[in-house]
Amino acid sequence: MRGNPKRRSKRVVSFKLRPELVPQPLWGVSACKLLNGRAPWKAIRIAELSRAGHRCETCTSSSVPLFCHEQWTYDDRKAITTLTSFHIACSDCNLALHMGLAHLRGEFDKALTQLCQVNKITEEEANRLFNNARAVWKRRSEKHWRVGVVPRLLVSYPQLKVLVGLDTRRTGPARDLRFVVTGKEIVRAE
Numbered sequence: 762m763r764g765n766p767k768r769r770s771k772r773v774v775s776f777k778l779r780p781e782l783v784p785q786p787l788w789g790v791s792a793c794k795l796l797n798g799r800a801p802w803k804a805i806r807i808a809e810l811s812r813a814g815h816r817c818e819t820c821t822s823s824s825v826p827l828f829c830h831e832q833w834t835y836d837d838r839k840a841i842t843t844l845t846s847f848h849i850a851c852s853d854c855n856l857a858l859h860m861g862l863a864h865l866r867g868e869f870d871k872a873l874t875q876l877c878q879v880n881k882i883t884e885e886e887a888n889r890l891f892n893n894a895r896a897v898w899k900r901r902s903e904k905h906w907r908v909g910v911v912p913r914l915l916v917s918y919p920q921l922k923v924l925v926g927l928d929t930r931r932t933g934p935a936r937d938l939r940f941v942v943t944g945k946e947i948v949r950a951e
Contacts, residue, residue, distance in 0.1 A: 778819050778879040780860040780872075780891050781833075782898035786929040787842060787906055791831055792921055801920035805829065808917075809847045817851035820879050828855040835901060843909040844924060854879065860891050861898065905930035 789795075796802035806829040816823045832846040853875040856863045863872035876887040908927040915921055 776880045776882075776890065778854055778857050778876055780876070780894040781858050782861040782894045783833075783859075784835075784842075784898060784901035784904070784906065786902065786904065787908075790842075790906075790908055790924070790927060790929075792844065792918075792924060793829070793831070795923050796920060801918075805847070805918050805920070809849060813849035816849065817854050818849050819854045820851060820875075822851040822853070824851055826852055828852070830855060830858055837901065837904075839907075840904045841907045841909060843911060844914060844921065845911050846914070860894070 783790075792805065793802055796805075809829045810827060813827075815827065817827065828850045830848045830850045831844055832848050833842050834845050835842050850858060853871070856868055856872040857875040857879070860869065860872045860876070863869050873884060873887050873891070876882070876890065877884055880887070880890075882890075906929050908924050910921045910924050915925075
């Protein structure tokens with residue numbers, strides 16, 4: 762009788778930079794877009810740039826422009842996406858984060874190059890990362906999503922409450938949402 766074969770454990774590889782493809786129903790759901798470049802978004806961006814020392818948090822480049830990238834988590838079972846933090850990214854790292862958009866704009870090769878350089882991986886491995894992200898994107902794009910923001914971010918940036926409770930089943934494409942400024946608040950227009 763043979764003993765138990767040795768089990769191969771999957772090696773977990775941590776990458777500094779991964780493509781983050783936004784599910785189609787959530788296109789336009791971002792603090793930047795919903796606050797529409799107004800003073801509340803600019804305040805968030807300035808604070809986050811300062812926190813990061815005006816450097817890309819992935820590759821440490823200080824070349825401008827620097828982007829205030831929103832970090833989202835997805836609960837696929839409950840179809841809830843949550844804004845968890847911000848990450849400062851240079852234009853090259855931002856392009857790699859948004860490889861789906863880079864692909865549409867004809868800048869895929871540039872994004873792929875950055876993914877390879879930052880992660881010190883081959884083009885084949887970078888393509889695999891993108892294809893895996895695209896498979897997740899396809900699955901997530903078939904759902905309706907509810908939006909949340911982690912409490913600590915709401916404490917730091919109360920203007921983010923415009924995101925809380927958005928539901929792609931009720932609102933349709935988020936890029937069509939309109940907001941109005943009432944006093945010191947920004948609220949969704951009906």
